[in-house]
Structure formats: structure tokens, C-alpha cells
């Protein structure tokens with residue numbers, strides 16, 4: 001199994017460039033958000049969102065102006081009656097509609113040059129990042145997820161990829177700051193925290209299950225990263241909504257670009273459901289692999305314990321949506337707790353604990 | 363869905379209550395605020411059961427389970443490494459025994475962990491079975507009655523038919539029958555209602571498999587648990603170290619260690635045998651990449667298996683991710699190392715030991731610890747400890763070390779001792795540890811005569827004081843095998859597949875209801891026209907309810923295009939005051 005050193009060096013260079021490009025994109029996203037922190041303070045100002053929503057409905061008839069945007073920003077109207085979100089009363093919603101973005105998260109045609117730059121730069125970063133991961137895979141002549149450096153860099157690629165693809169359909173530029181920031185952190189952590197030269201795989205990892213189990217795990221983690229970002233926004237937005245309803249001046253003006261906490265919750269629930277299905281699969285594929293490699297499908301190895309903990313936390317999250325008193329803020333906290341467990345499982349369990357999964361490459 | 367008295371734990375019921383309590387944020391409604399009725403034991407039991415099978419309780423138990431699993435990753439666990447547990451207790455004499463009493467070294471078999479998951483599964487059965495029953499009845503009943511005010515549903519549209527080329531307005535009964543046919547073709551189950559009246563309607567429902575998926579998912583989790591239990595009751599696990607050219611026979615004495623399941627009888631061991639013919643390993647040797655130099659690339663063991671005494675032998679290849687299977691008993695390649703072949707001649711000139719000695723590799727270049735006890739040596743028993751260097755080189759400090767995991771220049775560096783090895787006391791000893799305290803040293807690194815160094819050039823060493831000789835004859839490979847029988851394996855796998863299928867069904871099938879009602883009305887020119895009104899309601903998460911409403915609109919429009927269709931857009935918001943939606947949503951759900 002030849003290892004191509006030159007290509008490996010190229011890969012590292014690409015990775016560095018990608019990280020720097022993402023950093024630029026992060027700054028541009030922040031730039032995009034910054035002006036709104038000022039402009040939207042003024043109470044009573046009819047935000048552009050109302051305008052946009054009217055356009056969305058496509059009914060230009062005046063008169064009904066008040067009810068229509070409300071309908072459009074009502075997350076339930078858009079998402080089906082079955083949503084278990086807690087929601088606000090209609091009156092409260094109409095107040096809030098002035099202060100948050102469209103729940104449908106569609107593009108409004110409003111000019112946001114900084115955001116446009118940010119997305120373009122991020123696409124560039126993604127291209128460099130892809131080149132880095134692909135050259136690394138070719139250099140090592142195997143899948144690029146065999147140690148922590150590779151999990152982080154490939155995981156970050158999944159995060160960026162999922163995010164960019166979803167931008168196609170929905171205006172999710174409001175999470176751009178968080179997503180690009182997390183991608184930069186993941187790449188930095190990989191390069192500084194877990195640098196590993198290109199190398200072959202130890203026999204225990206030479207299995208198709210590495211391809212299946214780890215790729216799905218990385219994809220699930222990528223999804224959880226995005227829902228984590230959305231849960232953080234949801235908490236901030238929920239706080240801001242309470243302030244607005246109390247009639248006080250809302251802080252954090254950039255949140256005016258962000259949909260209501262309810263809309264965020266609905267979207268992150270759907271993403272988390274997919275993430276949960278992926279994680280369930282990861283857990284089971286891991287068990288099947290463990291059965292082949294170690295002779296038992298479950299042995300409560302440290303890594304297995306934490307995979308289980310994560311699975312149970314997200315199962316609890318799935319239940320929370322159907323449980324009285326657990327929707328809204330509490331379910332966002334569950335989503336955050338789940339993600340912290342994912343991070344813990346990756347960083348601390350791989351580096352501090354000793355177990356059978358000692359493949360960190362450190 | 364008919365809500366009955368036991369609907370306490372059903373999510374749709376939760377939803378409606380949830381919606382009603384909306385603005386307060388639903389806080390302060392934990393399980394604690396339920397009034398405890400003053401009842402006898404039966405009442406108390408019923409009350410406890412109701413509490414246990416609530417979603418709140420399930421959620422709480424799930425979180426508790428997650429928290430309870432964490433200590434299992436913090437403290438060493440006996441199921442993994444009993445030696446580390448005893449070390450931990452020795453090193454923490456005050457804390458250790460307490461942790462042990464709290465079963466923190468056996469978290470996953472502890473009373474408290476078991477209590478949590480048993481309660482969880484009792485709750486699961488108590489929650490899911492009634493739901494399954496209810497779903498079964500719902501499936502056999504017709505789709506629910508048409509709500510009086512369709513405009514209160516979350517999706518509502520209305521179309522006016524007729525008037526094109528002065529086509530006559532169709533009769534409402536006909537329209538409803540047509541709509542039922544269209545819906546049926548779209549996968550809905552339908553029931554036509556109130557025909558012959560002024561406002562006939564059709565009720566339709568699809569996605570009944572969603573709930574089936576949910577039930578299958580939960581019950582399959584129970585299946586996984588049962589399979590795991592079967593495995594730990596009727597399975598076993600053993601370990602065996604096998605040197606090249608040796609055979610292992612699957613009997614109790616054949617094992618180095620054997621852990622039967624609670625109900626396993628060793629008489630049931632199938633009598634196969636397994637011989638290690640050859641073991642080969644391959645290492646990464648690219649010197650331009652020093653970090654990975656010597657990393658293992660491949661381990662392959664060639665074995666010969668006889669399924670029963672006298673059966674035809676068959677050759678198999680055993681690899682790290684590829685165990686061999688004999689009647690469900692699987693043998694795994696979990697370790698390997700070198701076994702130098704040594705001959706010890708005692709002070710009386712007799713051969714007291716001859717054979718391979720299993721050594722334990724301690725690093726990536728297979729520097730291996732060797733311990734050899736020769737209790738048969740006379741006049742004194744002999745003991746040796748030291749290292750095997752598979753490729754001996756001289757390090758920069760002048761000390762010998764191994765430069766490669768392969769066998770290029772094998773060398774033994776040993777200390778020797780004589781005296782009473784203490785093997786006759788009957789106390790079990792670790793074969794890999796020699797207690798040198800009661801022994802007298804003959805050679806060592808520290809002694810004046812230095813350690814014994816044996817290699818190809820110098821294979822024999824004469825021990826001082828006429829205690830005998832030691833000869834280094836050859837090096838063989840050995841493998842460490844885990845031999846496992848787990849009768850729950852297949853069940854666990856099938857249960858998992860069912861759980862996963864159920865999960866996907868439950869998460870990605872949308873359960874929807876549609877009601878279509880046709881009435882006769884006058885159009886804006888005063889001519890009779892038929893108004894088709896329809897509303898949709900989703901059960902559970904359904905982001906595409908609106909899309910479905912639009913698709914149905916298109917379907918109806920295309921169908922009745924010939925007689926003229928007018929979309930009464932706009933009416934859906936004006937006549938639907940926001941604040942009634944919640945009740946409307948509940949209406950058809952709970953009647």
C-alpha cells in the first residue's frame with residue numbers, strides 16, 4: 001500500500017488554504033449580520049420581512065394586509081398542523097412577525113452583498129477543502145477517515161457541504177456565521193490538535209465497515225453540528241421574543257435576520273430526526289463490526305458507552321417533541337446536550353480514555 | 363382517532379393539551395403536579411401504572427439512563443479489565459471499596475442501571491401496546507367523521523365547479539364520489555358520508571403505516587434487549603493462545619480462560635479442533651515516513667479445522683476482521699506475538715524444558731517480555747525473565763533494542779534465577795510474572811557477569827554455578843484467539859433491522875387526513891354552481907402538508923377542467939380566525 005508523500009503535502013497545503021478561506025467567509029457572514037444589530041432597534045418599524053411575506057403569498061390585495069403576513073410567518077401554517085411546537089398566540093405572533101425573518105426561510109430578493117460574498121467565498125473554501133480531502137485519500141490510497149485528523153477534516157467537509165446544499169433551497173444564511181465558524185474551529189483543531197501524517201490503516205480498521213460505519217457517523221455529526229447551531233439561535237431568539245412581547249427594546253438586532261424560535265425548532269427537529277436515524281445506523285453498524293473484529297457486538301467499551309449515551313439523549317429529544325412541557329427551549333437544550341456529548345465522544349474519549357477504539361492516530 | 367380514558371399517554375392528546383397551554387410556555391407541568399388520589403392498593407397500583415406509562419416518565423427515564431451510563435466510562439469496568447479494577451481499588455483504599463459497594467465497577471450489570479432500563483422497558487410496553495391496540499381499531503374503523511367547519515383545518519381550500527361553456531353544475535353526490543375515487547387512487551382510504559343530503563362529504567386518511575412503524579420500532583428495541591439476555595444466559599466466551607503447529611480442542615481444559623453464560627453447561631461445547639498452521643504478518647516499511655514505520659498492515663493466520671473428532675479437516679484463513687465459524691462458535695484473531703523455542707538443561711544434565719515460550723509484545727516493534735519458569739529443573743528450580751528483540755540493533759545509547767517488528771535478528775536478553783518457584787503451594791500464579799524475591803539471582807543486567815544474551819551466533823549459554831544451560835533454538839509465531847458463542851446474535855440483528863425499518867417508517871411516512879365536501883351554491887352571476895371544499899390535517903410532523911393541499915387542488919382542477927373550475931383563493935385566511943385553529947385541530951382528533 002504505497003503512501004504518496006508529495007500528494008500528502010499538497011493536501012495539507014490545500015487544507016490550510018481552505019481554513020483561511022472559510023475564515024474570510026466567516027468574517028463576511030458576521031459583516032452581513034452586523035448592520036442589522038443597529039437598524040432594527042426602532043420599535044414600530046415595519047420590517048422588510050412583512051413586505052417580503054406579502055410578496056410571498058402573492059395576493060396583492062390590500063386591506064387584508066395584516067392577516068396575511070401573519071399567516072405566512074406562522075410556522076404551523078407552513079409546517080402542518082401536527083407540529084408539536086408550543087407556539088405563541090396569534091396576537092403575539094403578529095407582534096413578533098415584525099421582528100423575525102420568514103419562517104419558510106425562502107429567499108426574499110433583498111440585497112445582502114456581504115452575505116453574497118460570504119457564500120461565494122465559502123463555496124471557494126469548500127472546493128479547496130474537497131481538494132484537500134480527496135488528495136489525502138489518494139495519497140493514503142484509502143478512505144480519508146482513519147484517524148482523528150481525518151475525522152475532523154472530513155466531518156467539516158460534510159458540515160460545509162450539507163450547509164451549502166441546503167442554501168440551494170432555503171435561505172439559511174442566518175446560520176452562516178455559526179456554521180463557517182464551527183468549520184474553521186474543526187479544521188484548526190485538526191491541524192493543531194491532531195496533526196497526523198498520511199499513513200496506512202492498521203489491520204483492525206481494514207474493513208468495509210470502516211467505510212460504512214464511520215462515514216455515516218461523520219455525516220450524523222455533521223447534521224448535529226448544524227442543529228446545534230440552530231438550537232443556539234433558537235435559545236437566543238426565544239429570549240429576544242420574550243423581551244419583545246414584554247414590550248421592551250429587543251437586543252441582539254442581528255436576530256431580526258433569523259426566523260422565529262418556533263420555525264427554528266421545527267426545522268432542527270426534522271434535521272435531528274435524520275441525524276438520529278444516521279446515528280442509530282452508526283451504532284448498529286459499529287456493533288456489527290465489533291462482532292466481526294472483537295467477537296462481541298456490544299461490550300461497553302468507553303467509545304460504545306458514549307455512542308449509546310448520545311443515542312439515548314437524541315431519543316429523549318425525539319420524545320421531548322411529543323411531550324407536554326418539553327418543547328421549545330427545553331428541547332433546544334436537549335439538542336445542545338446531545339451535541340456536547342458528540343464533541344466529548346470525539347475529543348475526550350478518543351484522546352484521554354483508553355479503550356479498544358484507540359485509533360486516534362495520536 | 364377516538365380518545366378514550368386511557369389516552370393519557372398518547373401524543374395526539376398531549377398535543378392538544380399542549381396547544382391549549384400555549385402562551386404560558388408549558389412550564390411547571392412536570393409529572394409532579396399530578397394529584398395523588400386517596401385510594402386503596404389497587405388504586406395506587408393503577409395510579410403508579412398511569413404515571414409509569416406517561417411520555418414524561420419515558421423521557422425522564424431515558425435521560426436518567428444516559429446519565430447512569432456515564433460512570434461506566436469513567437471508572438474501570440470489570441467486564442473490560444478486572445485487573446485494572448483491582449489496581450484501582452488498591453490505589454484508592456478509602457474510595458475504592460465504596461465505589462465497589464455502589465457497583466460503579468459493574469455499572470452495566472448494577473442494580474440501579476438494571477432498574478432504570480427495566481422500568482423503561484415496562485413503561486415502553488405499557489405505552490406502546492395500548493397504542494397498538496388503538497391503532498388496530500382505528501384501522502378497522504372508517505376514517506373519522508367530517509368536521510363541520512373545514513375552514514378551521516390547518517389547510518383549507520375551496521373550488522367552484524361548473525359554468526364553463528354553460529356546463530351544468532354537477533350533483534354534489536357525484537362530485538364526492540369522484541373525489542373519493544381520486545383520493546383512493548392517491549393511496550388514501552376513504553369513506554363517503556351523508557350522501558343524499560345537501561352537503562355530502564368524503565373522509566380520507568393515509569399513512570396508517572406510520573404508527574405501525576412506531577410500534578415496530580419500540581417493540582424491536584425490546585427484542586434487542588431479549589436477544590442480549592439470551593446471549594448472556596446461554597453463550598460463552600473463552601480465550602486461547604495458540605503457537606504455530608499446535609492444536610486447540612474445544613473442551614473446557616482446552617481454554618486458557620473460559621467464561622460461560624449464566625445458564626451454559628460446558629458439556630454442550632461442540633468438539634471441534636483448530637490447528638494453527640502458519641501465521642504471517644506484514645508491516646509498513648517505508649523509511650521516508652518514519653512516523654508510520656513498522657505499523658502493521660496485515661495479519662493472516664492459516665488454520666486447519668476438524669468439525670468433530672475424525673471429521674475431514676478443512677483449511678481456513680483467519681484475519682483480524684474475518685473470524686472463522688464452526689457451528690456458530692466463532693474464533694477471532696485478537697492478538698499475536700513471538701514464541702521463542704527454548705531448551706533448558708538442568709544441573710543434572712537432564713532436559714528440564716523444551717518448547718515455545720509465549721512472550722508479550724510491549725511496543726510497536728515487538729520488544730517482548732519473556733518469563734520462563736522451569737519447575738522440573740534439578741537440583742534447583744530455575745526461572746528466567748527478560749526480553750525478546752525480534753530485530754536486535756544497537757541503539758544510540760549503546761543499548762540493544764528492537765529496530766523492526768519483523769524477525770531479522772532475534773535476540774534474547776535474560777536474567778536467570780534459581781530457588782523455589784513456589785508452584786507447589788497450590789496458589790494460582792500468573793505465568794507471565796516471576797516473583798524473584800524468594801529466588802537467588804544467577805545473571806542479570808545488574809550483575810557482574812551481565813545478562814544472558816542469546817542469538818543466532820551465540821545460541822547457548824552456560825549458567826553459572828553449574829546450574830545448567832539454556833539454548834535458543836528457534837522462534838515461532840503465536841496467535842491470541844477469542845472464541846465466542848452467542849446464541850442471541852441473530853435475534854439481536856433481526857430485531858435491529860426491524861427497529862431501523864420501523865424508525866424510518868415512523869419518521870418519514872406522513873399521516874394525513876383529508877375531508878372533501880360538496881355543496882350547491884350560486885355563483886357570482888346567480889347561476890347554480892357546485893362548491894368543493896376540502897381541508898387537510900396532519901398527524902405528527904408533516905412539513906409537506908401544504909404541498910399536499912396544493913397537489914390535491916391541481917388534481918381536482920385537472921379532473922373537472924372540462925366543466926370549469928374556479929379557485930376560491932383567499933377565502934382560506936379570511937374565514938379562519940387564527941385563534942380557533944388550535945381547537946379546530948383538536949376537534950376531529952378527539953371526537
Ligand code: HEM
Pocket residue numbers: 276314315318319322371372373414415416417419420424482483485486487489490575576579580583864865868869902
Ligand atoms: C428504550 C427506550 C425508548 C427509546 C430508545 C425510544 C425512542 C423513540 C424514538 C427515537 C422515537 C421517535 C421516532 C418514532 O416516532 O418512532 C420515539 C417515539 C415515541 N415513543 Fe419512544 N422510545 C423509548 C421508550 C418509550 C416509552 C417508554 C414510551 C411510552 C411511555 C414511548 C413512547 C413513544 C411515543 C408515543 C412515540 C411517538 C411520538 C410521536 O408520535 O412523535 N417510547 N421513541
